[in-house]
Amino acid sequence: MVFRKRILVAPLNWGLGHATRCIPLIKALQDLGHEPVIASDGVALALLEKEFPELETIALPSYDIKYAKNGQFFKFKMLQNSPKLVNAIKSERKTVNNIVKDKQIDGIISDNRLGVYNKNVPSVFITHQLKVLSGNTTWLSTKMHQKIIKRFNECWVPDNIGEDNLSGKLGHTEVQGIPVKYIGPLSRFNKTERPLKYDLMVLLSGPEPQRTMLEHVLLDKLKSFDGNIVFVKGKVDGSSEKQTEGQMDIYNYMTSHTLENALNESKFILSRSGYTTVMDLAKLQKKAFFIPTPGQFEQEYLAKRLSKLGHVLSCKQNDFSVDKLANIEDTKGLSSMNYTTNYKKLFSLFQSE
Structure with missing residues (x-):
């Protein structure tokens, strides 16, 4: 009992x-x-x-x-x-x-x-x-x-x-x-078949001030990205209402259900290489580009290992440019282990x- x-x-x-x-x-x-x-x-x-x-x-x-x-x-x-x-x-x-x-x-x-x-x-x-x-x-x-x-x-x-x-x-x-x-x-998400709405999802997280620093880098550099973007800052404080700038829909945060839908509606993911993110993207069978938090050995190891295995692309924060996203399609992607x-x-x- x-x-x-x-x-x-x-x-x-x-x-x-x-x-x-x-x-x-x-x-x-x-x-x-x-x-x-x-x-x-x-x-x-x-x-x-x-x-x-x-x-x-x-x-x-x-x-x-x-x-x-x-x-x-x-x-x-x-x-x-x-x-x-x-x-x-x-x-x-x-x-x-x-x-x-x-x-x-x-x-x-x-x-x-x-x-x-x-x-x-x-x-x-x-x-x-x-x-x-x-x-x-x-x-x-x-x-x-x-x-x-x-x-x-x-x-x-x-x-x-x-x-x-x-x-x-x-x-x-x-x-x-x-x-x-x-x-x-462990993942809070499930893979569902939904029509693609975004060419790229940016999913930020992690400790400050590095989260904010990457946010500023990406908001600036992704202005030249050719496609629709959903940008989730990972800031739980403030409003969750959508803001639109050009081809970019921007949110401070999303609750699990909304985020699950947005992830399933996005072709590629750009994020940190934190282990929880790795587990989530594997569950959703996504292709991703990782930018590890500078100096965080664990994230640097995961990004390097998964890149070497051909599952993702990655680079250092200071080396990022939009053209580096061009070859995500050629990666294996992360796979669900069921x-x-x-x-x-x-x-x-x-x-x-």
Whole structure:
């Protein structure tokens, strides 16, 4: 017998990817009769409040990490932020302990929030990075990350276990002492047959100030693009109303249903190479051009790997020009793996003995 459980779902506020890939998990919990409680901060929390207005939401302490304007200083900026991050995690742990007690939480799903676990309830950590790339300090960042994962009861990797996978060495590194489950790629979208409305969709996300910097670059350079464009800025604040400039329809953000339709109506996608975006575009079987966030080793690796395999095209942010989009048609595109997650079995961790 399945008993109704209150499950705390807490994605990291780092762009929108962690929040959006939690959407299918939240829906699956609801479908199986459980009661999700959403906890995050910033734009991640704002997006999930719009997606699930009927659910209880809780604001967690912000990590408040400032991203470097120059990608070369990414690692230095992360080190500079580390004391603030440690304090935020401590505050987060105290907050979560209170939430578990006050809200009668039966289980926790943390998507990369390092302090969201509790020794009294089953706690899960979601990540696609068993190996954390950081240049010549990859061994150290990986060791530190795996040490944190060991505080949880299980680690869920949103990818396939075999060679036909999306994350490469990020999610397929041998580790010791970590209970790892490969749960298949997570996407809130479904592929549908819709008439093509746009030649190109620009889909922005990620931390500031790099999101805004890329927005300005693309709004300027795509003026010479020959075709219809839908441009989604990835800004959850402000209005979601459409603005039109020339051949471009511009939105601050779209809710899941509207975005799913727009993606299915778009021939090609131009975006960051964040892992959630990769999973979404694979589900939708799209051809894409990736511009990784400067200095973010994970995105640079994914863009390079998928380009080398012939699935996508990519370039550095400073090297982008409209003519680079000309050969997207010749790529293989990203392909769906048709993986069906057994959520009832997955969530059995939260059931009482």
